[in-house]
Amino acid sequence: MRRGFLNSKPAKEHPNHPGPVSSSQTNTNLKLPSKATTTVKSSQENDLPRSFPYAAQEKPVEVPKGHETKLNFVEGSGNPQATYIWTALPQVDDGPDTECLLRAGSKEVILKTPGFPKPLPPANSPPAFRVGPSPGKGMGLFSTRDIEQGETILWERPLLIVPLGIPTSLPAGFSKAQWIQHSLNEYERYVEVAVNRMQEHRRAAFMSLHNCHTKDGSGPLVGRVRTNGIGVDGLQPATAKTEYDMRVSSYSVISEHISRLNHSCSPNTRPSFDRATFAQRLYAVRDIAAGEELTFQYINVLAKKTERDEGLSPYAVVCACLACTEGTAESDKSRSEIAGFKPTSSVLAWAVNRQLPDDWLIKKYMILLDLIDKERLEHLDVYCVATRAIMESYICLGDTQNASKWAARVLRQSWSEMYESQLGVDKLLDPDSPAYAKHALWRIRVDTAAATGAMSKLMGEALGLGGW
Numbered sequence: 001m002r003r004g005f006l007n008s009k010p011a012k013e014h015p016n017h018p019g020p021v022s023s024s025q026t027n028t029n030l031k032l033p034s035k036a037t038t039t040v041k042s043s044q045e046n047d048l049p050r051s052f053p054y055a056a057q058e059k060p061v062e063v064p065k066g067h068e069t070k071l072n073f074v075e076g077s078g079n080p081q082a083t084y085i086w087t088a089l090p091q092v093d094d095g096p097d098t099e100c101l102l103r104a105g106s107k108e109v110i111l112k113t114p115g116f117p118k119p120l121p122p123a124n125s126p127p128a129f130r131v132g133p134s135p136g137k138g139m140g141l142f143s144t145r146d147i148e149q150g151e152t153i154l155w156e157r158p159l160l161i162v163p164l165g166i167p168t169s170l171p172a173g174f175s176k177a178q179w180i181q182h183s184l185n186e187y188e189r190y191v192e193v194a195v196n197r198m199q200e201h202r203r204a205a206f207m208s209l210h211n212c213h214t215k216d217g218s219g220p221l222v223g224r225v226r227t228n229g230i231g232v233d234g235l236q237p238a239t240a241k242t243e244y245d246m247r248v249s250s251y252s253v254i255s256e257h258i259s260r261l262n263h264s265c266s267p268n269t270r271p272s273f274d275r276a277t278f279a280q281r282l283y284a285v286r287d288i289a290a291g292e293e294l295t296f297q298y299i300n301v302l303a304k305k306t307e308r309d310e311g312l313s314p315y316a317v318v319c320a321c322l323a324c325t326e327g328t329a330e331s332d333k334s335r336s337e338i339a340g341f342k343p344t345s346s347v348l349a350w351a352v353n354r355q356l357p358d359d360w361l362i363k364k365y366m367i368l369l370d371l372i373d374k375e376r377l378e379h380l381d382v383y384c385v386a387t388r389a390i391m392e393s394y395i396c397l398g399d400t401q402n403a404s405k406w407a408a409r410v411l412r413q414s415w416s417e418m419y420e421s422q423l424g425v426d427k428l429l430d431p432d433s434p435a436y437a438k439h440a441l442w443r444i445r446v447d448t449a450a451a452t453g454a455m456s457k458l459m460g461e462a463l464g465l466g467g468w
């Protein structure tokens with residue numbers, strides 16, 4: 001879910017779709033400016049509304065006809081200036097394809113993805129989730145069994161992938177409200193082509209999704225996109241340099257099941273879009289008991305409750321999670337400490353600095369982890385950073401007993417962006433593993449010769465020669 005426009009007074013903006021707030025998947029939301037610019041200029045910078053309205057309109061905004069763009073830009077239409085293409089991807093296996101509305105250049109990015117097109121991994125059998133009613137929230141997803149931290153709950157090819165809006169220049173004589181409505185209408189027309197291309201059962205699944213934008217000028221398709229879309233990064237063509245380029249080639253994915261996830265300020269899952277399989281992957285970020293509701297973050301959950309309330313209002317969500325209902329002041333304080341955490345020193349810099357105590361870095365990260373555990377925010381990247389830093393600190397100290405315990409924690413964090421670089425951590429699970437002695441940080445805190453070697457690497461790093 002993600003982007004919208006502004007409605008009257010005060011200008012309200014909301015992301016088109018809730019979604020992960022940190023990098024990758026998840027929501028491009030935070031990467032976009034969060035406040036609407038209300039000035040309408042004819043420059044390119046202003047031809048894509050930064051936010052769409054979400055408050056009910058008192059009466060529909062009438063838009064003069066005759067300003068619609070021609071929809072003759074379909075891939076293969078022979079129009080060399082096609083800015084948008086409608087296509088189905090990845091067309092690789094018996095699994096369903098995703099209907100895509102892509103801006104020129106994005107398809108090439110997809111086709112060049114290493115491993116693309118990759119078949120979907122086999123589904124969990126029986127499925128680890130089910131769709132069912134969630135009191136006060138409509139439908140939701142629930143676990144069907146105990147799920148372990150780091151498990152993949154499901155892989156899912158989205159129904160649809162669309163940009164967050166279609167740039168529309170300001171027609172002469174249009175008021176701002178008319179321009180916004182015109183933009184919404186154009187967006188609806190473009191999405192309609194993609195929805196009409198879907199297989200009937202996929203279209204039925206899309207149309208059965210919830211729509212919380214029924215009275216704000218959104219059409220029925222854009223309303224569903226705005227309600228259910230989850231942001232996906234990384235599809236911008238290499239030529240996209242400006243903020244404008246990035247915005248117009250940012251996308252939302254809408255899926256039959258993952259889009260049913262309700263919001264929690266302490267979510268237990270994290271979705272991620274995998275370009276090679278062209279699928280969304282849903283991870284459990286902590287152990288989940290059978291029958292528990294599966295949730296994810298629609299907004300930045302490190303913000304204070306009052307700001308979270310504001311961010312959730314476009315989705316008509318009044319969050320009743322523990323952080324919003326019990327001990328909220330203390331929770332706000334803890335979240336702001338997590339948001340403000342700065343490592344102040346890398347593992348290597350601490351290890352070679354004799355003025356700092358041996359447990360200095362470990363203590364700092366343990367305090368951070370306590371806050372994260374208390375707030376149940378394991379999905380955040382900082383959780384993985386902290387866990388890994390503690391493991392590495394023990395390696396610097398030559399303490400393989402503790403390092404191996406932390407290696408086991410690191411390995412469970414399959415959703416982490418650092419996962420690729422965790423390959424090899426499995427060799428550290430055994431405290432007697434010879435992999436320790438080969439590790440670049442091995443005993444550099446306690447062995448002068450090792451520290452000297454590390455120091456020269458540190459200097460190389462400072463000089464841009466690489467390092468940790």
Ligand SMILES: C[S@@+](CC[C@H](N)C(=O)[O-])C[C@H]1O[C@@H](n2cnc3c(N)ncnc32)[C@H](O)[C@@H]1O
Pocket residue numbers: 136137138139140209210212227228259260261262263264315316317318319320
């Ligand atoms: C993406 S949909 C989630 C699935 C939806 N509940 C359904 O019935 O299909 C987003 C909508 O779910 C509801 N919702 C999500 N999280 C909620 C929460 N924590 N409390 C209440 N309603 C919630 C709101 O109506 C919101 O507009």
